[in-house]
Amino acid sequence: MTRAGSHDSLGMTLWRQTWPMTIGVLALLGFQLVDSAFIARLGTAPLAAQSFTFPLSFLIIGIQVGLGIAIAALISRALGANEQARARRLGSLVLLAGGALIALLAIGLWLAQERIFTQLGADATSLGLIRAYWAPQLLAAWLGAVLYFGYSLFRAHGDTWLPGKMMLITSLINLALDPLLIFGVGPWEGMGLPGAAWATVVAFSTGVVVLARRLRHTDWLSGTGLVSEMRHSAGAFFGIAGPAMISQLMPPLAAMLAISVVxxxxxxxxAAWGLASRLETLSLMVVLAMTMSLPPWLGRCYGTGDWDQINRLLQLALKVVVVWQLSLGILLAILSPWVALALxxxxxxxxxxxxxIRFLLPSYAALGICMLVVSAGNALGWPLRAMLMSGAxxxxxxxPCLWAGAxxxxxxxxxxxGAAVGNLLAGLAAWQLLRRILASPRRRPAVVTK
Known part of the structure; x- marks a missing residue:
């Protein structure tokens, strides 16, 4: 096959792996943005109250993503080394241990809610609104984490279609329930702000039931040898999950500090910052989809020592991210008055x-580079470098740039x-880091055996 033909084939494979996740991420983040738009119709106070909860919601997501990254990496490497039984044991562990860990975190955040939100700058009015919203929102977050662990299992086995489809279905259910539960219909007055969280609870519960039924028809799980597998894989797991979770916990911490400035x-x-945060994640849908679809693929290449394929894949992914994200950012910046009017x-x-929108959206091209480099680092055995890049x-x-600008x-x-300049500098630093890593002497992975 010619080099051009190989590049075209790689591009088609990247497209097939990424587009289902892109549709799913678009649906999932789209309903979150519309969710905030519905809440904005309730008034500035409910929207501000919801905005105060975003950093803690991101905290839960950060931990679940860190766990998912570690499990997807270990399972894909085990599959690449033809260790099917070990892959099944790892699949069971992520569902059981991950669900328990997120449940404990949710309980802790419920108990400490008043102290945390007061420190973030919420006043008495916001605290009252948050109190009614926070319990169903934490339940929704736990259900979402269980779903994410299930999605990670499918992605590790090369199936991006089911996670993408389920994200779309749960998002549509949520969108249908949002106006009914928030505003009500007929004699039903609706629940206001808590209605948005209860709509998510119903949608994610439906997703968990469907996912459980699908997993029953696979051989990806095992009920035996879990304790010994936990002891055997603990070092490798925490070697990836530890830095990955720290990397994922840094954005919520930064979000808390940023919203305290705002x-x-x-x-x-x-309120405006909260809507912009929702729009940020939606605009990064392609990048987020790649951070979900690429790591299992990179993990298999890592398991077989195919560094040439890794190099070509990352170069192609970075080109796609820069071109797409910059084009979308400029377009949304031009349309910013009308986008803001719709929200x-x-x-x-x-x-x-x-x-x-005008200042931040174009800078997300550089942010996308950084996110892709961090995701690739976790998949390719550089979790510490990925963590340091995320922290930087x-x-x-x-x-610092945000504070300086304010x-x-x-x-x-x-x-x-200031935030836009910070994103640009971070993207340049991530690009230089990746160039140095890929230019270093190639090394085969140390395959962990039974």
């Missing part, structure tokens, strides 16, 4: 949101410019 500007700015009816929130992105580039201008425009 809170000093006022409730309107907090909020409050003129002040709308104007602040348009400002954030947030605490060396993003937050301090220099005493307003939202400077804050947005």
């Amino acid at each position: 809170a000093t500007l006022g409730e309107t700015q907090v 909020s009816g409050n003129p002040e929130v709308r104007d602040d949101l348009a400002t954030l 992105r947030l605490f060396v580039f993003y937050l 301090w220099l201008t005493k307003g939202l425009v400077g804050l947005a410019i």
